Amino acid sequence: MTLAAVVLTGGTGARLGGRDKASIELGGSTLLERALAATVGAHPVVVVGEAVPTSRPVTFAREEPAYGGPVAGLLAGRRALTPTPDLLVVLAVDMPFVTAGTVARLVAAANDGDGSVLTGPDGRRRLVLVVRTARLDDVSPTDPHGCPVHVLLAPLDLRQVTAVGLEGRGVDTVEDLRELEAGG
Template sequence: MGAGLLESFSAVVLAGGRAARLDGVDKASVELDGRTLLAHALDALVDAAEVVVVGDPVPTERPVTFTRESPRYGGPVAGLLTGRDALLHPTPRLAVLAVDMPRVTAATVRRLHEAAAGRDGAALVDPDGRRQLALVLDTARLDAVRPGHEEQHGAPLHRLLAPLDLVEVAPTGHEHRDLDTWADLRDL
């Protein structure tokens, strides 16, 4: 893959959920392997020209913009579109990553970019074929299918993405795993 493609993407990290099954803790601050989940996510997006984190501000070593969807806890569609709107310099491609996917790496994001060539984007899937919150999207196509602000809150992500031509990318190792419970943290 040419370096030009990697230089032309921005990213949104979705970190604003309730984490109900984790007793409401801020997932971005949860530690795995001695590092926060946000640090893992930012490592995966190291090639991004700009990163917006949709969630409460937490300490980070990398320059990012923090924002919140309004109203709070609007779900992944509201978070994704809020993050996209907070970009200072939107790019042709947008990477989207849930903060609770610590096994996604920069190599994963590069594979998604490669797979997305000539399509509206690419989505990481689990071994059963279910889409995960690790995506690369064509920003213009996302903008073309976005609902109005009042329709974003609580909207299912699959409905937003349904009109897009997305290629599904199989996981390598455990990169498809997310962390929803304390047992998930132990198992990762």
């Protein structure tokens, strides 16, 4: 079974005062490097966002036009993958506590359906999932710009994988970042 990954970094960072999320450092590593470490078992990896130096080989892609939302980014990353992998890891760069172990749990859970998705303690889905690429292709909209993630995922049979520890914790706002930088 082949496994590839798409890491989404291309948002505007509006709730973070316009900061580039991929370049934010936590614990001595950028959020992008943390995401690449989490996807170490996937090959190839497509990063959807601006090209920057990375510790491992990746392909960079962008949705056209830029800033079309996470579904447009995900599908731009998907289109950059050749050959087509069996499974696709999708990871938002602002999920700094997702690890290779998290991805392994998601891959294991994906065996029984169309894929799996990480859920937080509140039961809400995070933008951390593994999906059968063929099924993603089946449900992809013609125009993904502005399409909500929940609409894309609604027809899929995704197993829920509950986040352990801080895995489900994201960096969405300046307050989130300050709290994490302070050790919380």
